[in-house]
Structures are given as C-alpha cells and as structure tokens.
Amino acid sequence: MSDDPSIVPHGRESFPASGPNSLASPWRRIAGRLIDSLILAVVVVPFAVPFVDTTDPSFTFPTWFVVLLIGVSGVYEVAFFALRGQTLAMMMLKVRAARFDDGHRPTWGQSAIRWLLPSAIAAVPVAFVSILSLLVYARMFWDPLRQGWQDKAAGMVIVRTA
Numbered sequence: 001m002s003d004d005p006s007i008v009p010h011g012r013e014s015f016p017a018s019g020p021n022s023l024a025s026p027w028r029r030i031a032g033r034l035i036d037s038l039i040l041a042v043v044v045v046p047f048a049v050p051f052v053d054t055t056d057p058s059f060t061f062p063t064w065f066v067v068l069l070i071g072v073s074g075v076y077e078v079a080f081f082a083l084r085g086q087t088l089a090m091m092m093l094k095v096r097a098a099r100f101d102d103g104h105r106p107t108w109g110q111s112a113i114r115w116l117l118p119s120a121i122a123a124v125p126v127a128f129v130s131i132l133s134l135l136v137y138a139r140m141f142w143d144p145l146r147q148g149w150q151d152k153a154a155g156m157v158i159v160r161t162a
Contacts, residue, residue, distance in 0.1 A: 012144045015159065021103075023146045024095040024158040033137070035089035040076060044069050070123070074115055081111035086161075094162040100145075100155045114154035 016022045048065045080087040085105035086096040097106050097114070106114070122133040136149040145157055 015145075015157075018160075020161060021098075021159045024093075024160050026140045026146060028093050028095055028160075029140060029146075029158055030137075032087070032089040032093050032095065035092065036077070036087050039088055040069070040073055044072050070119065074112075074119065077115045078108065078111040081106050081114065082108040090158075094160055095158050096161050097151075097156045098159050100157050106154065106156055110154040110156060114150045114156060117150040117153050118148075 012023070044065075047068060048061060051062060051065070053059050077087060080090075081097055082105070084091075084096075085098065090096060097111075098104065099106055099110065118133055118136045121136060138148070140146045140148045140151070143152075145151075147157060151157060
C-alpha cells in the first residue's frame, strides 16, 4: 500500500467521516491488536513448549522466553510500521498508520516510539503499571483524533484504507 500524502490534518475535521483516510474506530484497532498478538503467539510459543512443566503449579516462563517474545514483538511491529505503515492484522482490517503531520508512512524512529511506550510500561511488574498500560491504549476512546498515548508520542494517527 502506498502512502497517501493527501492527509494533512489540522484536527478531527480534516478527516472524512467514513471511507479511506477516515479515523479508524477504537474497536477495529483493538481487534487488530488481538490478531497481532495471536500472530506473535503462533510464531513464538512453539519455542517455549519444550520447556513448559505442566506438573509444576508454580511454573513461570524463563527469562529468555520473555526476552524473545518482546524482541520478536518489537521487530514485527516496528518493521511493519516503518516499511508498510501497517501490521498483518492492520492489512486484514484495512487500516494503516499515518504520520499526523503529512499522512506518509511512519519513520523508523516513530515506529520504534509507538512500540516502545506501551511495551516499556507493560514490562514493569507492578499491578498499577499494568492498569497504566491499558490506559495507553484506552485514550483512543476519548481522544478527538482517536490517538492512544503511543500514537500521540509517535506523531501518528490510524486511518482506514477502505
């Protein structure tokens, strides 16, 4: 999919109400996040299966597995955003990331920021921080441009392609 530089927004009114380049709904975006999570699980979980001890009730995944999951997640999301402006799930759901200032595909730096913000917050093992990581995404429900904190920090909006 090519960039659409016709998006040069100045606010919510700069986006069409529906169709291409309209703001993606939060529900479509949540569905995309869930699908991407399933894709990552299918890729990464088979590596951990030989190490899972189902007889040990206190079993936790080894650190190397968590690092592998985080690494694969980062490479997947950052590369797809920087190279295509959308992950596999976003392609299926017909949405893409666009730079807020000019509508082009996100840069590598913007893509990394967008992935890093929720990942860094979720990595802190404190229950309150887990709630904060949900708020990173939940912001899109009340934001006029439907931006989560990760979108805002990276200077992106998520728009429909069809």
